[in-house]
Amino acid sequence: MWGDRQVPAELAAFPGYLMARLGHDAATRFREALEPQGFHPRDFGVMNIVAAAPGITQQQLHTRTGIDTSSMVAVIDKLEGLGLAERRPHPDDRRVRAIHLTPAGLEALQLARRTARELQHVVFAALRPDEQETLHRLLTKLAAANLPSGGPASDNPRPSSACPDPPTV
């Protein structure tokens, strides 16, 4: 929406505008940083969730991510085509595919997470460490109040712990 255009001084006075601009900028840079690895941010989000809940179904992924079921097909197709994820038959319901990450998928996920951490290091470099902490705290507070914050388990297939590399930054 905004290209890499100037911030009109008339609008910079609106913190909501600044947040939208900065958020869009962060998302764009993340998308570009992930591109060499062949990933879309959407793939990254899905892989994170699958890693935390192996065997999750596409329907549940749809619920968790908001990605349309028809689009989810394409995401899983892509990951499966790259050998990073696989559809396994569901033991109880032959309509359902249980999604799992392959070892290669976990490895790719860890690499992508490192990319994400490194990018954030750059994006927030202008702030001192204590300022970064403050910002994160305020954003978390805002998210808790404004966004439907779901823990990782609202309709979790199993309370797994197969996430070997929790994002720490």
Next chain:
Amino acid sequence: MWGDRQVPAELAAFPGYLMARLGHDAATRFREALEPQGFHPRDFGVMNIVAAAPGITQQQLHTRTGIDTSSMVAVIDKLEGLGLAERRPHPDDRRVRAIHLTPAGLEALQLARRTARELQHVVFAALRPDEQETLHRLLTKLAAANLPSGGPASDNPRPSSACPDPPTV
């Protein structure tokens, strides 16, 4: 991109993700708040800039906003159709149209600004006043470092001051 879905706990640890989500949320709510007045956020941005620089050309608006010239035609068409803006012949170059807000346009802009201020009151309500101030300061600092911050006059046709209602929040 994100609908009004839950924030996956695995991603909430990334401040960049939080910022993108919150920014998108703020932009969506602003778009919805502006809808009853018949405006798109794009219209709001253009009107703000025109108010600050009456007589600006569509090319310059394109440079300032990043909105494609072909899309800009539609924006000005719409504002002109609503009687909020007008294309005036440029004194020096007959190819150029000088864009101005009509009195009705200024009035509509002030109403939209009030809507923006009221929305921000809601969006940031979870933060104490001092926290809001801190957040704005940090966002401003980030914007200065990460975004090509342009004052209102980079290729300004005239250093006007026809902005009767500077956004103070």
Next chain:
DNA sequence: TATTGTTATACTCTATAACTATA
């Protein structure tokens, strides 16, 4: 020959609807 504004077209992204196979 280059530029402003305009129009028409193409492209990208996503949602909608329809289909199958199961339940």
Next chain:
DNA sequence: TATAGTTATAGAGTATAACAATA
């Protein structure tokens, strides 16, 4: 009859390319 996954189609939004008038 309802649901999981898939496929095909349509829609919104935006950029691209061609055009006319003017410089």
